[in-house]
Amino acid sequence: MFLKQFLHYIYKLVKNNNGEIMDNNEYDKLVKSIVKSENPIKNILIAFISGGVMGVIGEMITRISLNYFEITKSDAYFITFAILVFVASLLTGLGFFDKLLSIFKCGLIVPSTGFANTMTSSAMDTRSEGFIKGIGASIFKLTGSIILYGVIFGLIFGLIRGVLL
């Protein structure tokens, strides 16, 4: 027993490990060799088709509202936007939208439906924390950046268009 412990002590001295981990770059290479990045082509194709279908639906709503109501074109776009946001929010509230999204991918995220989903889901999550500190404070938690940079870049490009063209 004593001899075994002594041998172990010698072994520890010889094979000293001062607890340094693998070099960071080497570890990154190891991770990359095992976690293969997924092939985006399939997702891109799905998003291309589903995004196109969304565009067709939006255009249909615009045309229909232009034909049936006597409104201007910009009003028709507004109606389209409102309908898409309403449907997406409703589906989010009923719990279907994330399942749809896992099938149709970015085709549903990039149009205004993605915006509606983000906003509604943030609001639903914080509903239990109250109307002011919960919903009011957090509804734009993820979409706030879309609004902020949308306004800023809208201004910039508006200026460019107004000055240069």
Added chain:
Amino acid sequence: MTYYFRRVYINNKYSLLSSTKYNPIVKDNVDKSMHNYYLNQKTIELAESKYQEYSIQGLLLKSGLVSKNIDLLISGDLQNQILASTLASSKVNIPTLGIYSACATFVEGLCIGSMFLENNKGKIIVTTSSHNLVSEKQFRFPVEYGSIKKRVNTCTATGSVSALLTNKKSNIRIESATIGKVVQTNHMDANDMGSAMAPSCAEVIYKHLYETNRDASYYDLILTGDLGEFGLKITLEYLRRKYKMSFNNVIDSGSIFYKDENIYAGGSGPICLPLVLFDYIIPLKKYKKILIVATGSLHSPLSSNLKIPMPGISHAISLEVDY
């Protein structure tokens, strides 16, 4: 540092599985299985504390004790400021230590409890819980937000597990424990927690075997926490490259947790390892010497936003099981 224990036993356990989505492997063996995210509570956070309360009370009932027989409750979970544990322990009236090391919480609790029991007599309950929706909300995106899942994502298990530690002899003995260090690499992707935890897991396995002067074949089974299928591969490759060690007795409880084929790399959460250990591995009656290595990724939404690489921690405990 490795600590040896002579008289610490796991006497009883109570496991509550609250989500049967994707068909968990432990579904038939747990003490109570249901599919209920709310348990008549107003919010999911309160529901998680209810899970924990149920599992503590279930354990007391199962082992024929009342709360005043218990000297210490060690509990932890994944919520902000371990809210679920705090609420649950306020209901059961036992002196409490709250701990946090993400998904390694349960094994950290076992380490602390064993050290307490080695020098004192007493009864200790170690408990932990996790809730899929709470951790989605806490660490990822809002629950109904349709984020696109990657193959490396893990799916947090829902439920609660409690274990009773005493000096009274039983068939599961805690033999030794190695407490691991926090290991930080350059890894930043918060979706891929397996790669953040793998180095700490490999280091603690090596350290345990080195300090106890054992071979990998000494253990019938090395059960890691919730590395996921990629994390397990990285750990084994890490050990092979850095320490020239090869293992053929490692199972990752996260990767085997869900039986159904799904889009995730496996299960995660602090209850993943204890559920698989108590309700899948031990009922198999196959493995006598088991090394459990719980792994946790100590990142938070704040640390991800500050672009701090994800730190990982692991603790190992060696169990001797008689059948």
